[in-house]
Amino acid sequence: MTTQLTAPANPVLRVAPAAPAVAAAYFRASLVFHADVSDVAAALAADGEPGFVVLDSRSTASWDQGHVPGAVHLPTALIAEQAEQLLDRSVPVVTYCWGPGCNGGTRAALALAELGFQVKEMLGGFEYWVREGFEFETWEGLERRAADPLTAPLDARDCGC
DSSP, X not given: OOOOOOOOOOTTTSSOOOOHHHHHHHHHHHHHHEEEHHHHHHHHHSSSOOSSEEEEOSOHHHHHHOBOTTOEEOOGGGHHHHHHHHOOTTSOEEEEOSOXXXXXXXXXXXXXXXXXXXXXXXXXXXXXXXXXXXXXXXXXXXXXXOOOTTTSOSSSSSOOO
């Protein structure tokens, strides 16, 4: 009896992709929980109320270093005692922290959800807000850096995605 050896599937297909309906449910659920920096910026820049509030969950020193203009400052450790006074439960909250290497925005979103708030997390956090060239506020005033060509197109209003 001869046993035929087959080459292992490549790393991408070693685990087969989900069925389309399962994949659609997963990606729809992801969008329920997350918003990206450029979508948040576009909603804040549009005329009228965006329909949500942005919450920076970092320390005061981090906040002073820079934050999204108009954001509410509420460090994660203070959410349980201060969220009710600072936020309207009927308005969805979009949390952020430093960036994709930090789960502070996720922890803040969890704390708010456990208190009964509707919440999303802003993917990329403050790092990608700055890297995509959006205006930010420091204790000295408003600033803006050039967009990083690895995160945002230089000659277009959006990435087209």
